[in-house]
Amino acid sequence: MQGWLEIKAEVSRRINVREWPPGSLLPAETALANEFGCARATVNRALRELAEAGLLVRRRRAGTVVAEHPVRKASFDIPVIRLEVEQAGRRYAHRVLHRLHETPPASVRTLFGLVATARAIKLDTLHLADDMPYAWETRWINTKAVPDARQQDFEAVSANEWLVRNAPFSGGRYTVGARLAGAELSAALNCGSGEPLVVVERNTVDLDGLGITQVQLVYAPGHLLRGGI
Amino acid sequence: MQGWLEIKAEVSRRINVREWPPGSLLPAETALANEFGCARATVNRALRELAEAGLLVRRRRAGTVVAEHPVRKASFDIPVIRLEVEQAGRRYAHRVLHRLHETPPASVRTLFGLVATARAIKLDTLHLADDMPYAWETRWINTKAVPDARQQDFEAVSANEWLVRNAPFSGGRYTVGARLAGAELSAALNCGSGEPLVVVERNTVDLDGLGITQVQLVYAPGHLLRGGI
């Protein structure tokens, strides 16, 4: 027993077999380092990772406690759509259907820090995989945060990809929901009206918290988001 | 400039302002440690975290490179449903509608490592928030992996919560999709038939890779999964 990975596995095992049940206090790092015959830093690395994973709760002076209700962090990757499609072995293409410069709705104005009369770029894009509709994208781009976007038509490189590479990015939030295909969507995605569709809405902000872009992605029927714990 | 957090922020900044553009090679850890006036271990911690976040790609001997297509890791928490509801300031309750012991479908049998004739527990549960339908849960539990589940009726403590605390858990996968409310669901969730609903399907496996449980959660109309990047 030496490496932090082995220690992490062993601590994880003891939690799972209820040797250290939920709510119980673990021995201090120094004691564990002593038991495992390694430096405290090694134990620290193992316990820190388990705490990040939600299995342990650590507090100075109070020590390390097994979480009562382990909050599992599920995660999925948000790749550039082109890569998502190509990784599935399909041919990617996209078509920009509208590129407008108009006043965004209030929620987007708030995110972008814009006054009521200000305008932003609005893009409607259809993403294709093997020439079949893959996803419908409605996007707002804040020209205040990304002035260079004015010169882009996003035909050759999609807005998705262009922004990832050209906008200083710091974080964002997203929601996942479901909606019905209306007239416009069923035509664009080549599906029946009234079909249930997965909708992902995502916004990203720069280092100052200023909104860069807001995207709504409506996937073709049957699409599943996949992730792991 | 000393702490790993500051170094992480500074490196992140240089990537964002294209001082280190996508694909470029960063100075070696020793050089950065020298520049920032700190130990190599401190730089290592900062760069390791940025690599985990998908911003950098690191390889021994080859060095550290800025990712060409940063794969953002989106994540959301999977809490116990009771806590999810209570955290929103609502009163939680659940009703077990069916508790059967029958042969699961092939996909679940494969996950559970069961022969064709074997049986497992099937639970249908309705989760309520302020007495309003919140989510419909269809769950299979592998009694081979969790024998103690036989003695549980899951009335007082939901299966969700009981399993989190009583089943040795190691990982899992999930999918998020959309479906229409059929007759049974629209009755249970008190919504119109044909409404679009968010469906989360999740399975968890124990340390040996043996399936513990498979859940399908269908949320009431309008529900959004929320997460961050």
Place this chain on the structure above:
DNA sequence: GCTCACTATATGTATAGACATATAACTTAT
């Protein structure tokens, strides 16, 4: 009993040094 200051303690972080390991780049043999 209550408040406030103090102290002890467990985690958090930093450091210098060392060795491990993967692998790009180079060298040698065929």
Place this chain on the structure above:
DNA sequence: ATAAGTTATATGTCTATACATATAGTGAGC
């Protein structure tokens, strides 16, 4: 020229030590 073996190097990890920091617990003073 190509293949095989060698070396140099950047990251990965571990150690021992030190100091920083949050905070549970203690005790003094009212």
